[in-house]
Structures are given as C-alpha cells and as structure tokens.
Amino acid sequence: MKIEAVDFFYLSMPEVTTEADGSQDALLVRVAAGGHIGWGECEASPLVSIASFVCPMSHGVCRPVGASVLGQSIDVPQDIARIAAEVAYNSMDLLQAAHTFSGVEMALWDLLGKVRGEPVWRLLGYNASYKKTPYASQLFGDTPHETYQGAVRARKDGFRAVKFGWGPIGRGRIEDDAEHFQAAREGLGSDGILLVDVGQIWGEDVEAAAARLPALEAAGAVWLEEPFHASALEAYGELSRRSGTVKIAGGEGAHNISMARHLIDYGGVGFIQIDCGRIGGIGPAKKVADYAAARNVTFVNHTFTSHLALSASLQPYAGLADHKICEFPFAPKPVAHAFTANILQRDSNGEIAAPDAPGLGIDIDRQGIRKYLVDVEIKVSGRTLYATPEPA
Amino acid sequence: MKIEAVDFFYLSMPEVTTEADGSQDALLVRVAAGGHIGWGECEASPLVSIASFVCPMSHGVCRPVGASVLGQSIDVPQDIARIAAEVAYNSMDLLQAAHTFSGVEMALWDLLGKVRGEPVWRLLGYNASYKKTPYASQLFGDTPHETYQGAVRARKDGFRAVKFGWGPIGRGRIEDDAEHFQAAREGLGSDGILLVDVGQIWGEDVEAAAARLPALEAAGAVWLEEPFHASALEAYGELSRRSGTVKIAGGEGAHNISMARHLIDYGGVGFIQIDCGRIGGIGPAKKVADYAAARNVTFVNHTFTSHLALSASLQPYAGLADHKICEFPFAPKPVAHAFTANILQRDSNGEIAAPDAPGLGIDIDRQGIRKYLVDVEIKVSGRTLYATPEPA
Numbered sequence: 197m198k199i200e201a202v203d204f205f206y207l208s209m210p211e212v213t214t215e216a217d218g219s220q221d222a223l224l225v226r227v228a229a230g231g232h233i234g235w236g237e238c239e240a241s242p243l244v245s246i247a248s249f250v251c252p253m254s255h256g257v258c259r260p261v262g263a264s265v266l267g268q269s270i271d272v273p274q275d276i277a278r279i280a281a282e283v284a285y286n287s288m289d290l291l292q293a294a295h296t297f298s299g300v301e302m303a304l305w306d307l308l309g310k311v312r313g314e315p316v317w318r319l320l321g322y323n324a325s326y327k328k329t330p331y332a333s334q335l336f337g338d339t340p341h342e343t344y345q346g347a348v349r350a351r352k353d354g355f356r357a358v359k360f361g362w363g364p365i366g367r368g369r370i371e372d373d374a375e376h377f378q379a380a381r382e383g384l385g386s387d388g389i390l391l392v393d394v395g396q397i398w399g400e401d402v403e404a405a406a407a408r409l410p411a412l413e414a415a416g417a418v419w420l421e422e423p424f425h426a427s428a429l430e431a432y433g434e435l436s437r438r439s440g441t442v443k444i445a446g447g448e449g450a451h452n453i454s455m456a457r458h459l460i461d462y463g464g465v466g467f468i469q470i471d472c473g474r475i476g477g478i479g480p481a482k483k484v485a486d487y488a489a490a491r492n493v494t495f496v497n498h499t500f501t502s503h504l505a506l507s508a509s510l511q512p513y514a515g516l517a518d519h520k521i522c523e524f525p526f527a528p529k530p531v532a533h534a535f536t537a538n539i540l541q542r543d544s545n546g547e548i549a550a551p552d553a554p555g556l557g558i559d560i561d562r563q564g565i566r567k568y569l570v571d572v573e574i575k576v577s578g579r580t581l582y583a584t585p586e587p588a
Numbered sequence: 589m590k591i592e593a594v595d596f597f598y599l600s601m602p603e604v605t606t607e608a609d610g611s612q613d614a615l616l617v618r619v620a621a622g623g624h625i626g627w628g629e630c631e632a633s634p635l636v637s638i639a640s641f642v643c644p645m646s647h648g649v650c651r652p653v654g655a656s657v658l659g660q661s662i663d664v665p666q667d668i669a670r671i672a673a674e675v676a677y678n679s680m681d682l683l684q685a686a687h688t689f690s691g692v693e694m695a696l697w698d699l700l701g702k703v704r705g706e707p708v709w710r711l712l713g714y715n716a717s718y719k720k721t722p723y724a725s726q727l728f729g730d731t732p733h734e735t736y737q738g739a740v741r742a743r744k745d746g747f748r749a750v751k752f753g754w755g756p757i758g759r760g761r762i763e764d765d766a767e768h769f770q771a772a773r774e775g776l777g778s779d780g781i782l783l784v785d786v787g788q789i790w791g792e793d794v795e796a797a798a799a800r801l802p803a804l805e806a807a808g809a810v811w812l813e814e815p816f817h818a819s820a821l822e823a824y825g826e827l828s829r830r831s832g833t834v835k836i837a838g839g840e841g842a843h844n845i846s847m848a849r850h851l852i853d854y855g856g857v858g859f860i861q862i863d864c865g866r867i868g869g870i871g872p873a874k875k876v877a878d879y880a881a882a883r884n885v886t887f888v889n890h891t892f893t894s895h896l897a898l899s900a901s902l903q904p905y906a907g908l909a910d911h912k913i914c915e916f917p918f919a920p921k922p923v924a925h926a927f928t929a930n931i932l933q934r935d936s937n938g939e940i941a942a943p944d945a946p947g948l949g950i951d952i953d954r955q956g957i958r959k960y961l962v963d964v965e966i967k968v969s970g971r972t973l974y975a976t977p978e979p980a
Binding site: 208212213214215216217218220221239240241242243244246247248251252253254255256257258259260284285288289290291292294295395396425426427428429430449451452454455457458461462474570571572573574575576577578581 | 600604605606607608609610612613631632633634635636638639640643644645646647648649650651652676677680681682683684686687787788817818819820821822841843844846847849850853854866962963964965966967968969970973
C-alpha cells in the first residue's frame with residue numbers, strides 16, 4: 197500500500213483557558229493508504245504541528261514531515277520504523293517534527309492493524325493485553341478541602357488510584373503542600389493509591405523538591421512526578437537518590453527514545469511516563485517499555501486527552517502484566533470525547549485494557565469532529581499549503 | 589521600556605534544494621520597545637517558528653511564545669532572563685518554542701545594547717572581545733579531488749582552518765572516507781586546521797564512527813563533529829573515550845542549556861558547538877560557555893547563515909581568549925548577505941571578532957529584506973494571526 201493522504205483536523209473547545217488541562221484542544225490525524233484509513237492524535241499545539249507537516253523545506257535536513265511520509269509504502273510494521281527513521285533524519289533541524297509525526301505514526305499502526313484484523317499490541321509482539329488499574333488524573337484543589345473532595349469523588353466513581361497535579365503545590369509554604377497531600381490521603385482512604393504531579397514547578401531546585409519528601413512519604417504517595425524541567429537529568433538523579441519510599445516519575449516531555457532512556461539511566465526515575473503523542477508514536481514508546489522492563493523501572497502511559505490517545509498509549513505496554521498502573525483522563529473537556537464513537541470502558545473491578553479489536557479499536561465520530569473543528573488556512577507565496585479538510 | 593511589537597520576516601532563496609546548506613532561508617526578527625529597535629535571527633524552519641509565536645493557546649503550559657513576550661518590560665539584562673524563564677515554563681509543551689524564542693532573545697540583547705551604547709559582550713560581563721580564528725565551513729566534494737580543491741580555495745582565500753561536512757562521508761567504504769580526509773589535508777597544507785563534520789550520519793552506531801578514527805587521526809583532524817543523533821549521549825560518551833587525539837564535537841542541536849551540559853558531562857565532547865538561533869539565544873549560550881570553560885571544554889559557535897547570526901553567536905564567548913576557533917559562513921547563499929548592510933570583516937591575519945559597537949553591531953538592509961521576503965498568511969477561525977509585515 198502507498199500512503200496517499202495525511203489529513204489533520206484541529207479541534208478545540210470554543211474557549212481555551214490557562215488551566216493545565218491538555219484536553220482543551222486536539223489534533224487528529226487521518227492517514228489513507230490502499231483504500232484503508234487509520235487515525236491518530238498529536239499532543240500539543242495543533243497549529244504548529246500542522247505547520248511542520250506542510251512547511252516549505254529549509255534545507256536537506258530541515259524538510260517538512262510530509263516529505264518523508266507521503267507516497268511511502270506501508271505493508272509491515274518495519275515500514276513504520278523505516279518511515280520514522282527518515283523523518284528523524286530529514287527533519288533533524290525541525291524541532292516540532294517529533295510531535296507532528298507522533299500522530300501520523302499512531303494512525304499508521306491503526307491502519308495496519310485494521311488491514312490485518314489484529315490489535316496493534318499483537319503487531320508489537322504481545323500475546324495478551326493485560327488489565328491495567330487506571331488512575332483518575334485531576335488537578336489539586338485551590339484548598340486542601342477541595343483536594344479532599346476531589347479524592348472522595350474519584351473513589352465514589354470507582355477509582356482506586358488518583359493522581360493530583362499542579363495547582364498550588366510548590367507555590368507556597370511546605371506546610372500548605374503537606375495539608376493538600378494529607379487531604380488527598382484522607383479522601384482516598386488508606387488503601388487508595390496516591391500519586392502526585394507537580395508539573396516542573398521546581399525547575400532544577402533539588403532542595404525545594406526534597407523539602408516536600410517527608411510530607412509525601414507521610415501521606416503514602418507512590419510517586420512524585422515531574423519535579424523538574426524535562427531535561428534536568430542531574431536534578432532528577434540527585435532527588436532519586438534521596439527520595440526513599442517515594443519514587444520519582446517523569447518522561448512525558450520525552451520527544452525521542454534517548455530522552456526517556458536518560459531519565460532512567462541518569463535521572464533514576466522509578467516510573468517512566470510516555471506520551472505516544474509526543475515521543476514519535478507507538479513504536480518508540482514500545483522500545484522505552486522494553487528498556488524500562490529490563491531495568492526494573494515501571495512503564496506508565498501519559499494521556500490527558502481522548503480515548504483514541506488512551507488506546508494508543510496503552511499498546512506499548514499492553515503485554516507487560518506487572519506494569520499495572522495507567523493514566524486515565526478523568527474529566528476531560530467535551531471535545532476529547534466528541535470525536536470518538538466509543539471509549540474504553542472500565543470493567544466491574546474498575547480496570548481497563550487495550551482493546552482486543554483491529555488497530556486501536558476506536559471508532560471516529562465525524563459529526564463530533566465537525567462540531568469542534570477549527571478552520572485554518574496557511575498560505576505561503578500565494579499557495580495554500582494547508583486548509584482544514586472535510587472530515588467526511 | 590515595554591516590548592511593543594515583535595515582527596518576523598521569512599526570507600528565502602527562490603529555490604531551496606536538499607543540500608545540507610542552512611543558508612537557503614532565514615527568519616529575521618525585529619523587536620520594538622520604547623522607540624528602539626533590535627534585530628535577531630532564528631535558525632531552522634521559518635514557517636513553523638512563526639506559527640509557534642502566534643498559535644492559539646492549547647492550555648496553561650502550551651501557550652504561544654508571543655504570550656510571554658509581548659507587553660513585557662525590558663530595561664536590564666536580567667529582564668531577558670526573566671522573559672526566557674516565562675517562555676520556558678508557559679510553553680513547556682510547545683516543542684518549537686526554543687527555536688522561535690532564540691531570535692527574539694537575540695533581538696532583545698541587540699536592542700538593549702543599542703539603548704546603552706554598549707556591545708552585547710560587554711552587557712554579558714566581558715571586558716574585551718578577543719580575536720577568533722574563523723574556519724571556512726564547506727561541504728565535502730563528491731570526489732576526493734573536489735574536496736582537495738575546496739581546501740585549496742579556502743587557503744587561497746586566507747583561511748587557515750577549514751571544516752568539511754556531510755557529502756559522501758559515512759555512506760560508502762571506510763577507505764573512500766579516508767581518501768577524502770587525506771585530500772583535505774593535502775589541500776590545506778601541513779599547518780592547516782582540519783575539522784570534520786558528519787551530520788549525525790551514524791545515528792548511534794559507535795563502531796561505524798570508531799572505524800573512521802585512524803584515518804581522521806592520520807589526516808590530523810582536530811575534531812569529528814556530530815557523529816550521532818543530538819541526543820545519543822551514550823554513543824558520544826563511548827566514542828569520546830576511544831577517540832585519542834581526535835576530539836569529538838557536537839551541540840548544534842541543543843535547544844536548551846541542559847542538552848549542552850549533558851554532551852559535556854555524559855558525552856565527553858572536547859568542543860561544544862552552540863547555535864544561538866536554537867538554544868534560546870545569547871543568554872543560555874553564555875551559560876554554556878561558562879560551564880565549558882570551567883571544565884576544559886572549548887566553546888565554539890555554530891553558524892551557517894548570516895553575519896547577524898554570526899555576531900550573535902560570537903558574543904557568548906567573545907571574552908574567552910583561549911576559545912579561539914569560530915565557525916564562519918564561507919559561501920552562504922545570497923539571501924544570507926542580502927539583509928545585512930555590513931559584515932564582519934577578517935583582518936590582515938584572517939581573524940575576526942565580535943564587533944565593538946552597540947548591540948550586535950550589524951545594520952539591517954531593508955531593501956535586501958524586501959528582495960527575498962516570502963509572503964505568508966496564517967488564518968485561524970477567520971482571524972489573521974500572521975501576515976508578512978512591511979520591513980520599512
């Protein structure tokens with residue numbers, strides 16, 4: 197089959213706010229080859245990712261992503277890796293390329309799985325898709341009481357694991373942060389799994405992070421996520437050596453395999469969190485899962501958006517029975533649910549699994565696309581390089 | 589002063605080819621504050637970098653670069669670092685942001701220098717701008733004889749140091765590569781400084797790189813540049829431990845300080861090459877220069893484009909007398925010279941220095957801008973987010 201077309205759909209809530217909620221917009225990718233269709237989703241800025249697919253070439257290794265994708269043949273999984281390598285080389289000076297290609301790569305797996313009637317995890321070499329324990333991902337409240345209420349709500353909704361993120365943590369006194377951690381624990385109950393995400397708040401300041409460790413340990417937090425800049429390997433390494441029972445988690449910012457490997461090897465993380473919509477897709481995420489599993493590091497997906505992205509993010513570690521925890525978009529904005537016709541349902545134990553269905557196992561709702569579709573036009577030298585396509 | 593406007597000018601040769609020549613287009617940035625003007629230049633894809641300045645916000649930490657720049661106050665150098673930190677945090681999920689902000693940051697230094705009547709290197713804390721030995725940066729020939737001729741031409745043109753890059757190296761037999769290295773040495777003469785750049789050709793394949801070390805050593809090459817992917821720290825580290833008299837060089841792909849630091853600490857490079865148009869501008873590059881100097885690693889600029897970019901790239905290490913070598917665009921495309929009214933002239937010894945003139949010391953030629961200006965329009969939801977501005 198030849199890749200005949202790659203179409204991007206920029207969807208957005210009518211109003212986007214400054215809250216740290218990545219489900220406010222989406223960039224959906226449709227790939228067509230040999231009369232078949234596959235769907236994927238890029239994380240982060242839709243307009244910029246579209247631009248890096250269609251931009252004019254700057255020179256031999258700053259080519260648009262499209263130049264290395266369109267017209268390629270795709271028949272076996274190895275073709276996806278070959279195309280990925282071409283993108284990496286031909287677009288080495290185009291920083292945004294990894295984010296753009298991530299959604300394309302997912303769509304290629306989805307397409308190949310549909311053609312073969314196999315779930316993607318099977319194409320990756322797994323024999324089973326093991327159940328995962330989803331954690332409800334939500335923001336800390338403005339007050340400890342709000343955090344408490346969030347925890348109670350999540351438990352009532354059947355979640356045993358909850359992750360609280362961002363909000364006031366790291367912006368005020370250590371004692372105030374401790375109250376939030378305790379409130380979360382109280383709301384969760386003693387058997388709940390508590391995870392804490394601070395969204396790079398401390399930059400490279402190891403002491404500021406370490407000062408919160410006793411309170412995190414007292415609240416029984418399993419991990420402290422993204423204390424530092426995605427690239428601050430030295431800070432990660434130092435905190436990991438001091439963090440005791442609280443493991444350090446990170447990796448969502450990884451836009452290539454090396455970055456994830458370095459967080460494991462130099463940063464000493466106990467949990468490596470990979471967003472398939474950023475790292476270059478499902479193939480590189482699978483390589484990270486293999487690397488982590490061989491080193492006693494737990495692989496976790498990073499997903500804050502749709503169930504298309506969720507299914508994609510589960511594939512790389514679907515077959516790793518011991519890597520049990522998974523991020524689950526708890527309260528995404530309506531746009532994130534609008535464009536899929538089905539979602540991953542939790543079973544009676546509150547668990548989910550990568551679907552046992554061809555491709556990613558997620559159907560697309562074209563009416564939902566239409567409802568949130570953003571009209572974009574990019575013209576260079578009088579030529580239209582991109583205009584929002586028809587979803588039908 | 590308040591930052592009132594930031595304008596981007598996308599310039600390009602009428603035809604862009606797949607050769608590894610980064611001077612085929614340019615993204616010029618003009619910043620206006622308090623009635624003053626500063627100029628800077630971003631490296632790599634102009635369209636994508638423009639998009640990341642004007643794109644709609646996706647969420648709180650995926651904001652357009654413009655949101656953290658426009659309206660900011662700029663009076664002292666510390667303001668530039670403050671704005672840079674805001675961009676890094678507010679756009680942490682926008683991969684292209686570092687490339688975009690790099691040109692803006694340069695322009696802020698240029699503006700501040702002009703306001704104070706001081707060269708940027710003085711604002712950075714240096715007391716002198718030391719002479720540098722420029723190397724003529726050119727591509728390997730298709731044949732060893734062409735490589736030889738290139739070396740002869742560069743020497744005739746007064747260059748003692750020459751860097752050959754890309755071309756056939758690493759694509760064929762080791763013996764063929766060795767012939768190119770020897771031809772370069774013959775053309776340069778025994779006292780010439782020979783530098784070799786292979787543009788990431790070996791990915792992470794340490795053995796393929798190591799197999800060329802004897803020939804490089806025999807030809808007296810000072811450095812082997814970018815043998816691997818920008819992020820392949822392990823491969824860099826292993827090759828560095830085996831490279832003997834040939835030092836490993838790299839760093840042009842660094843889009844933050846951490847990446848450069850890791851190439852030094854984990855990758856063991858002997859030369860760290862920083863492109864101010866990618867790493868976030870002059871401020872972060874100066875921090876890398878300090879870090880390198882303290883560790884006996886030599887700082888080198890990476891510049892393949894205009895003399896505005898060249899002046900900017902010299903500032904971070906202008907005051908480091910021992911860091912003597914510098915990249916000099918030997919045969920850039922006409923667009924790279926068209927938009928500056930002056931260039932950095934080599935003196936009678938063939939040396940250059942960061943100008944002793946306010947700001948970056950480079951004047952802009954608006955007629956030159958006009959000649960190569962690319963017409964761009966970006967519309968989202970019916971609103972024009974970007975239209976090519978008037979250079980006058």
